[in-house]
Amino acid sequence: MALEFDRSILGQEFDRVEREPVTVDEIVAFAHALGCTEPCYLEPGSGLVAHPTFVVRYRGRRFLPDSLPDPLKTRMSFDAGKDIDFGVPIRPGDRISVGAALHDVYEKTGRTGTMTFVVVRFVIRNQRGETVATIDNRLLYKD
Amino acid sequence: MPTRRFDDVHEGDELGPEDWFLAKDRVRDYARANDIAFPRFLDDEGARAEGLPGMIAPGNMSMGLLVRLVEAWGGIGCVRRLGTTFRGVVLPDRTLRLCGAVTHTDAAARTAELDVWIESDEGERLVIGTATVALA
Numbered sequence: 001m002a003l004e005f006d007r008s009i010l011g012q013e014f015d016r017v018e019r020e021p022v023t024v025d026e027i028v029a030f031a032h033a034l035g036c037t038e039p040c041y042l043e044p045g046s047g048l049v050a051h052p053t054f055v056v057r058y059r060g061r062r063f064l065p066d067s068l069p070d071p072l073k074t075r076m077s078f079d080a081g082k083d084i085d086f087g088v089p090i091r092p093g094d095r096i097s098v099g100a101a102l103h104d105v106y107e108k109t110g111r112t113g114t115m116t117f118v119v120v121r122f123v124i125r126n127q128r129g130e131t132v133a134t135i136d137n138r139l140l141y142k143d
Numbered sequence: 144m145p146t147r148r149f150d151d152v153h154e155g156d157e158l159g160p161e162d163w164f165l166a167k168d169r170v171r172d173y174a175r176a177n178d179i180a181f182p183r184f185l186d187d188e189g190a191r192a193e194g195l196p197g198m199i200a201p202g203n204m205s206m207g208l209l210v211r212l213v214e215a216w217g218g219i220g221c222v223r224r225l226g227t228t229f230r231g232v233v234l235p236d237r238t239l240r241l242c243g244a245v246t247h248t249d250a251a252a253r254t255a256e257l258d259v260w261i262e263s264d265e266g267e268r269l270v271i272g273t274a275t276v277a278l279a
Contacts (some may be wrong), residue, residue: 026176033173034207040219052214052222053207057177079202109172129169132168138228 003107003116007070014065019058022050025062030054043090050090055133056082058124061064069105072116072141080117080140087131095127103136116141146218149253149278158216158243158257163208165200167235173204200233205270209259212241217276223254227272231263238264243274253278 027050031041034051041051103121107114122130122135167186174184179201182189187197213222226253231241240262247256254277261270 001196029172029176032170033176034204034211035169036211038214051207052210052220053225055205056206079226079229080207081226082206083224084206086222087222089220107249 003019003069003071005105006067009027009065009067009102010104011101012065012067013094013099013101014067015060015062016097017060020095022090022092022096024048024092025054026057027051027054027090030057038053044092048092052086052089052133053084054090055084055086055124058096058098058121058122060098062100063121064118065077065100065102065109067102068118072105072118075141077118077139077141079100080138082138083136087128087133090132094132094137096132097125113142144218145221145277145279147216147221147278149248149250149255152245152248152255152278153244154248156245158245158259159212159241160262161212161241162238163241165233165235166240167198170198170200170235173207174201177201179202179203195232196234198235200235202214202227202233202270203219205229205233205261206272207268208239208241208261209243209270209272209274212243213257213259213276216243216278217255217278221276221278222274223277224275225231225259225272226274227259227270229270231269233261233269234263239269240264246273 024044031051104119118139120137124132174180183193190198243259257274259272260268
């Protein structure tokens with residue numbers, strides 16, 4: 001049976017957090033773990049920026065909204081993938097805020113049955129209001 | 144800043160492949176640096192307690208490795224968009240193959256569209272995706 005829910009919940013921000021200023025150590029440790037060798041990701045100084053995918057560190061206090069359709073609340077989900085639009089780079093001292101909204105809920109039927117996808121959109125900005133990244137995180141729920 | 148010139152890029156051009164041994168310590172370092180130090184990313188025992196066959200690498204780490212591949216080709220800061228689908232579990236202590244190919248170019252925008260993917264040492268595509276890249 002198709003999942004029914006109030007589509008007016010889509011797009012409503014359900015969480016917003018502001019994080020502590022980004023540190024040099026955080027940026028460097030992240031780049032080291034990915035095996036980066038470029039000085040702009042590793043060497044402290046005015047040229048240091050975070051690796052683009054550093055943005056995936058940022059999550060809210062709540063990963064899903066209370067308004068999630070009831071049939072999904074008790075089921076286990078899997079991370080099916082992400083789409084990231086990159087904006088301005090993150091630099092040491094940036095104060096990052098994260099807003100989260102339920103972006104989409106849809107179903108697909110395949111050989112293994114019906115799968116439900118929940119897309120949570122995270123909009124990540126710095127202290128100047130510049131967009132650092134928009135991340136659509138797809139969660140997969142199997143019947 | 145993108146360093147690869149638009150005029151030097153053509154549909155069908157390949158990125159890599161780059162073979163990369165994914166050590167368990169590297170995965171642990173990434174999980175801690177990414178603030179996701181969950182048992183499944185730290186050791187086999189913790190992963191088995193979560194119902195997994197053994198320690199796995201975070202999907203986010205795969206995205207980071209793909210951006211590394213693309214930036215090595217196009218220059219630091221060239222990636223405008225990356226979309227990925229996590230199709231299979233990435234297991235550490237194995238060699239991954241990072242791959243990509245140009246699928247489309249846009250002269251007006253001076254961008255290229257790429258297919259990117261990560262293969263296991265058995266040739267299975269564990270992570271697939273697309274990227275939009277700015278060119279010089």
